[in-house]
Amino acid sequence: MSDVNRLRVRLDVERGASFDIFVDGVTVPAHAGESVAAAMLVAGKTGTRRSPRLAQLRSYFCGMGVCWECLVRIDDTYLERACMQRVRPGMRVKTETQGCE
Amino acid sequence: MKPTDVAIVGAGPAGLAAAQAARNEGCTVTIIDDQDTPGGQFFRQPSALLGQTGRDRFSSKPAIAQRLFRVLDDPAVDYRPSTTVWNIPDSGVLALACEGSASRLHAKTTIVAAGAHDRCVPFPGWTLPGVMTAGGAQNLLKGQRVLPGQRTLVTGNGPLTLVVAASILRAGGHLAAVTEAAPVSSRLPGLIAGLLAVPSLLMLAASYRARLVMAGVPLLNGHTIVEARGADKVEEVVVARLRRDGVPEVSHSQTYAVDSVVVGYGLQCSSELTRLAGCELSYRQLSGGWIPRRGHWLESTLPGLFVGGDSAMISGGETALTEGALAGLGAAKQARGALSAAGARRADQLRSKLIRLARFRTTLEQLFEVPASFAALRRPDTIICRCEDVTAGQIEELCRDSNLSLSDIKTRTRASMGRCQGRNCLAGIAEMVAAIQDKSIAELGWPRARAPARLVPISALLCESIKPPVMPADPHLPRAQPTAQARPRPAARPQS
Numbered sequence: 311m312s313d314v315n316r317l318r319v320r321l322d323v324e325r326g327a328s329f330d331i332f333v334d335g336v337t338v339p340a341h342a343g344e345s346v347a348a349a350m351l352v353a354g355k356t357g358t359r360r361s362p363r364l365a366q367l368r369s370y371f372c373g374m375g376v377c378w379e380c381l382v383r384i385d386d387t388y389l390e391r392a393c394m395q396r397v398r399p400g401m402r403v404k405t406e407t408q409g410c411e
Numbered sequence: 412m413k414p415t416d417v418a419i420v421g422a423g424p425a426g427l428a429a430a431q432a433a434r435n436e437g438c439t440v441t442i443i444d445d446q447d448t449p450g451g452q453f454f455r456q457p458s459a460l461l462g463q464t465g466r467d468r469f470s471s472k473p474a475i476a477q478r479l480f481r482v483l484d485d486p487a488v489d490y491r492p493s494t495t496v497w498n499i500p501d502s503g504v505l506a507l508a509c510e511g512s513a514s515r516l517h518a519k520t521t522i523v524a525a526g527a528h529d530r531c532v533p534f535p536g537w538t539l540p541g542v543m544t545a546g547g548a549q550n551l552l553k554g555q556r557v558l559p560g561q562r563t564l565v566t567g568n569g570p571l572t573l574v575v576a577a578s579i580l581r582a583g584g585h586l587a588a589v590t591e592a593a594p595v596s597s598r599l600p601g602l603i604a605g606l607l608a609v610p611s612l613l614m615l616a617a618s619y620r621a622r623l624v625m626a627g628v629p630l631l632n633g634h635t636i637v638e639a640r641g642a643d644k645v646e647e648v649v650v651a652r653l654r655r656d657g658v659p660e661v662s663h664s665q666t667y668a669v670d671s672v673v674v675g676y677g678l679q680c681s682s683e684l685t686r687l688a689g690c691e692l693s694y695r696q697l698s699g700g701w702i703p704r705r706g707h708w709l710e711s712t713l714p715g716l717f718v719g720g721d722s723a724m725i726s727g728g729e730t731a732l733t734e735g736a737l738a739g740l741g742a743a744k745q746a747r748g749a750l751s752a753a754g755a756r757r758a759d760q761l762r763s764k765l766i767r768l769a770r771f772r773t774t775l776e777q778l779f780e781v782p783a784s785f786a787a788l789r790r791p792d793t794i795i796c797r798c799e800d801v802t803a804g805q806i807e808e809l810c811r812d813s814n815l816s817l818s819d820i821k822t823r824t825r826a827s828m829g830r831c832q833g834r835n836c837l838a839g840i841a842e843m844v845a846a847i848q849d850k851s852i853a854e855l856g857w858p859r860a861r862a863p864a865r866l867v868p869i870s871a872l873l874c875e876s877i878k879p880p881v882m883p884a885d886p887h888l889p890r891a892q893p894t895a896q897a898r899p900r901p902a903a904r905p906q907s
Contacts, residue, residue: 319556319582322469324462343460348555356540356644363800367643369540371797373547374452375445376528378830378866379797393550396447396458 315339317352329399340397347373347380347392350403358382358392360406367406383407415441415489416746417739418505418518420496420684423451424728425524425720425735427479432739434485436754438746441489441516443496443507445865448554449480451526452546453728455553469553469578471615475732497863499688503715508867513874520715520742523688524735525681527699527721531835532567532676533795533803534788536639536648545571545675549578558584560671564648566636567675568592569779570616570727575673577619580626587667589623590634590650592676593779597632605774608767612729635659637788639672648672657783676785678725679838685722686860688713694852696784697776699725700838701857708741708758709734717742730768737761784842795843796836798829806840810847817841818858827858830866 318325318341328339331346333355340349347370350356357367359381371379373393380392383404392403416438419426427449430440442449450456454476457463467473483490491509498506505516529544536542543559545567551557552575562585565576576589606613623630631650637659638649647668651659682701685692691712692701703711703718710717719738720731740758744750750758789795791804801824809820817840820826826840827833837858845855863872 316561317558319552319558321556321582322464322466323457323556324464326462341461343458343462344555344557348551348557351551351559352557358540361538361794361797361800364794366538366794366800367540368538368797370543371547372528372544372835373550374528376831376834377544377797381830393547394446396460 315352329397331397331399331401331403333403334405340401342397344397345393346382346384346390346395346397346401346403349397350392355405358405412517414503414517414519415439416518417441417520417522417742418443418516419522419524419739420505421451421524421526421720421722422446422449422483422490422492423524423526423720423731424453424479425526425722425731425738426451426522427454427482428732428735429522429524429717429719429739429742430488431479431482432736432754432757433743433746434482434487436740436743436747436751438743439487439489440482440485441491441518442483443491443494443505443516445493445495447493449483449490449492450476452549453731454479455550457554457556461556468581471728495865495867496684497865497867499684499716500862502713506862508863508871511868511870513867513871518715519746520717522717522719522735522738522742523684523711523722524718524720524731524738525684525722526731527678527680527725528834529675530677530679530699531797531839532674532785532788533793533836533839534636534638534785535790535793536641536645537674538794538797539639539641539645540643541641541645541670542639542672542674545575545673546678548575548673552578552582556582558582559673560669561585562587562669563671563673564588564590564636564650564667564669565673565675566590566634566648566650567673567677568635568781569675569677570775571675571678573616573619573623575675576628577622579673580622580628586623586626586628587648587669588629588631588650588665590631590636591779592633592635592653592781592785594633595778598778602774602778605770605777608770608774609729612727612771635785635788636672636674637661637664645669645672653781655782657781657785658787677779678721679834680725681722681834683832683834683860683864685711685716685718686857687862687864688716690716690718694857696838696842696852697780708744709738710741710745715745726768726772730765730772733761733764733768737765784839784846786843786846795840796824796826796829798831798835799825799827801826801836803843806843807847810844814848816856817844818856820844821858832864832866833858
């Protein structure tokens, strides 16, 4: 995707080399220190959870751990907030899990 | 275990200023913060891992932030990041959870400096991916150096809208338009005297505004978003002028193609701990919801519990810094019995500064005041409770049928019973029910705050050694069974 990185701002930070994380099996480039939500947003992977009754796609909303809309599964931990977790090389993120499967 | 002199909940401007003030008086300090980096929302920094160059063009006071962060390196300050305070079970006791383990902290005094979060104003399409709060956008910019999208509408009410819009421009983003619900321009001349109480803040706002004008961004006063549309992501937004009675004139609306919307309709105090602890509070929507009654030293009505910054009243970073310092001195005075002469002088200076800041704040409230609670923006199928998918229609129908209480509506619809614990929706639902039933918020009866104040993993709670409740004897069970050896209870894991 040519748009990747266009949303990353190069002010006051010098990001190191990127590494890969996997969002629903798709490779997403990420930089150390980024939140999972930020790496997903830059890569255009905005959807995080489905709402329980209407099955609407939801996404990063409050950005500070309050709203729980950016709920994803990270590796083997269900119920993680993508905005509160930092990326690690090789991390596997699964969206639309409703917290469990 | 020796109790800490001052426990501080929150490492934002108020919490850090409180820590510094208490340390200057020789107190031991423990700071608990749920984020992994200090600064709260106001002083949010990129992670050190992101390769900071030392400059910070997204903070209005980078030098003050850096000076305040130094207090965390003080050996008499115990800083606990990524830790949640989920209960205040007793005076001077905080229940903490950190990565799957729980512990208790004993403190002579406690300062709640828990900050605030965005107030939600539901409108059709506000749940679409790409729509985020002003706080969410600020966090992307400040903490991640990431733009919310390629083309953004910033909409809302209050000074934060302007701040976010200016930050997006500084980061090189594109703004379709910025809308402010209040008719700010026409009110400004009459209110300028009050705003001059704090000239530096007025200048800052003027510079933000100038940046928007220079970039040619349409700045629509007295306008609001009325709808966001798109399939699985926001694609376009509809903006309309607001009439004086708070109803948008949809016949004269404009549509913008965008991939992101930043919505900032003001902030709400994080009041869960003050409510849970049982402080005396009053509800003032304009000031951020549940406002604790506080005394000369910013102490609440509970002995040893102080409240400072935005979790006491929405007043912004400058006030948070000042209140935090004053609460820190108040707590130190209580924990140590007396203040130094310098501390006492400082407290007087802080109080006179707070008077000027309060004048500025009340003027801002007048400047940005808008009619009603944007009730006209919602339709029956508009989602009010995001967690549980409860619509405005469901709630309106229930409160018309009978005089159900807020708690009844909560239990019947599941509204506010999701993971956010009502932080997104409960204030809005309360205002909706109050308006329909023609009651005040106080008459409505707010659902009781319960522990855990924030979601914590059950594994953390399992290491709490809490006494089981004493149950009355069950007449249906065979009596006088010799008790088997009581199962050993896992001991509370000590926190290093």
